[in-house]
Amino acid sequence: MSLVVGLDVGTQSVKLLAYDADAAQVAALHGQPLELVARDDGTREQEAQWWIEAIRACFARLDPALRARVTAIGVSGQQHGFVPLDAAGRVLAPVKLWCDTSTQRECDEIMQALGGESACVEAAGNPILAGYTASKLAWLRKHRPEAYRGLATVLLPHDYVNFWLTGERWMECGDASGTGWFDVRRRAWSPQVLRAIDPERDLGRCLPPLADAGATFPLAPAIADELGLPRTVRVSVGGGDNMMAAIGTGNVVPGRLTMSLGTSGTLFAFADRPVVDPQAGWAAFCASSDGWLPLICTMNCTVATELAARLFGLKAQDAEALLAQTAPGAGGVLLLPFFNGERTPNLPGGRGALFGLDPLNTAPANVYRAAMEGATYSLRHGYDAFVAAGLRFERICLTGGGSNSPAWRQMVADVFELPVEVPEQSEGAAFGAALQALWASQRARGGASLAELAQAHVRMRADRAAAPDPERAAAYRIHYRRFLRHLDAVRPLYAA
Template sequence: MAFAAGIDAGTQSLKVVVYDPAARALVATASEPLDLASGEDGSREQQPADWVAAMHACFDRIDPAVRARIATLAVSGQQHGFVPLDAAGEVLAPAKLWCDTSTSAECSRIMDAVGGVASTIALAGNPILTGYTASKLPWTKTHRPDAYARLASILLPHDYLNFVLTGQRFCEHGDASGTGWLDVRTRTWSAELLEATDPERDLGTCLPPIAAPDALFDIDPAAAARLGLPATVQVAVGGGDNMMAAIGTGCVEEGRLAMSLGTSGTLFAYSDTPVVDPTGAWAAFCSSTGGWLPLVCTMNCTLATEQVAKAFGLGVRDADAHLQATPPGADGLVMLPFLNGERTPDLPLGKGVLAGLDTTNLSPAHVFRAAMEGATYSLKYGYDAFVRAGMRFERIVLTGGGSNSAAWRQLVADVFGLPVDVPAQSEGAAFGAALQALWAWGRARGDDTSIAGIARAHVAVDPALSATPDASRSAAYAAAYRRFLQYLDAVTPLQRG
């Protein structure tokens, strides 16, 4: 039986999984760390060549006999990145990433050019938020004029890896909807926003064609040889990491709610129709499966807990012990964990705040709990917008590094008042990419199973990792969440300057 592989190029590492659909099991996994270049202006950049080197390193560590059985693969990639290429396909500059806040002024200028935030949402379904791809183009024009002058193609991170694998430039609706240029209602590029971004050139000529969700491409023979893969491998379109995580958690049918606790935090739900908020309370993205994926993103999730652990010399793996040593609500200590700016709430220039300090809660364990609670409350803030819009959910499916913590799983259940499930396959985005590839590969061979059918067959939860809300703790967290909102209201005018 053929295997399917999933590649996930994240912020901190690149991962590869190989899935055996007959055995319903992963037969290989590999991971390689990635460096992140940070600047005082908020810039966050990586070298696309490092993604390629990490991909090569991961496949090199997989048994050649396993690689020989891979028939199809797909790439998941961090959203919103900006990879500029020249006409020959050479990278012109480091890739600016989703967490790059140096282009916040450019966001406002683009939206002002079309009449403001409301007009931008009317045109495309989303405002152009800090970190979105669109703002990185005018920044490049100003700060890297040589790269701008030679610019021929704009690719997203996962698009670039697809280009390396196939030699072809293409994108797909899910990841493209995170650029700020795609009208998510019609699934077409917005000519008005492209012109507003750069009135001096036709940016449409720089954007790759949009491929169908079930499209397949032949792997480039040289790429196949370098990775030790059969020359017959078919490359599916893949997508943004959130879109692939939606597949990997089974969030491909209405009524499902998934949460990812990674460097950033995300909360997303599948819809058969566009779900646009006129105020931009959430991201109205397309899915990578033909539907839509309303999504809440926070910039600071495990990033916040890891920074606190580093500052106090705590072991992140001891997170559960830190939580058990302190009560819900951290004895009144509140953290607004906006260490990297913030998207939900929309405070791109925001800074972290630690409030409510007294003689009883000034301890490393309390600060660690406050960071974990603050990251969770930021997601609850976005969830409340979903609920106000009439969305209803019965369970949360949890993925990402934070889902490995039993204490954090319980915290989510208690704060949201919903049961929490964790998929048996922990690498949700990489696994989702493998399932998308399996779905597209099967369709090309006459299998009409829907992507929902694929997810139902292959996405399983681990009962040992489930959590249910505890009423007594839920009440304590509700009070702590109200304090979080009070502090947020108080500091927001300061954070917005």
């Protein structure tokens, strides 16, 4: 009769998923939207308190009888966000998010101090890209010096939610590997990168201890009472949203590939060893388990389709219907969907660009298809780096909001020329957080391994599978090459 709760603190909303493991059913799913502060200089920020208020709202909607059955909570959070705390645990500044590109200068300065991008990869396994936490810490030092002087603890978004739930500060290797100052090979902090951020301060003192992937912590009694939960509830270490989505889609053994079509687009695969690319073609992250999670991220996925729909005043169902009127290639219309700048390819100063318009093809249907194709081609561009490194996959597990679109599922199958499957639980990050909490709470009693637990609970929907269509796949090969040519042509403009 017990329930585990997965909380997913995303960019657009907070979601609460209550899972009944005995019945293998989701007992409840609630969400609360979030605001976003966006400025022309690339700033993307939120207030940490907004997440807490949204979590309270989600629990308030959860039936009291269900709340009484909760035994464990796992937290998933948007990666890379920077939550600065003072010694008393107060947040010192707005939270700069993963999609914030205002810190590109700080990225360059940190890598220059280390000796260049290759030296950075050698020191920690990853370069310092716009969006990573390292540049945000350097930005705080430069632009908010008073907050920097009062800085006592650096937390990531999901770490901060854990801190609010338990009163304790910790990190785990999965989310920590997205900071830029975490050595993914050794699964430890990189003193070289920390010195490059600030050679005059021991930033290691601001970093919380690293917790074991299977550790749990007691829910603070005051928070239990406030949320109407039993005081016996345990909180697992949680992880970044991509790490939790890996668990939620069963991607916890080698050979699996997960694609998430959300605000950002991601591709990731489990590995039992560090997978570092000297050319930095992908992010060499750790998994929120005992493995690693090589990951490719694009910063503009459903962002592109939502903007196209808003441009023409389309509702989601209307936009989906319009796709049936178009063919691969969108009648010659092509979109580079870099509205928030881009990480893969690495163009933090990039912006969206629409090409190929003429009097016959300039129509809402073609522009909307071009947005969907552009977001998909960006992911394919990252996937090519995996393939070039010798990685091979037999199918794609698709998750995120975009996976609800039949047209997008088929497009992914055709562009990647791989069969696509969709898990029953569409909220992969929240579900993964719930499964991690379940695994961690059972671990002390000699429960199943994480891989065994994922195999038992992660199920696919037969009605949402998609297989590549040879004719469309051949057409997309041509249009994808056109996308790459346009990308090469505009690189110098974005670099400048």
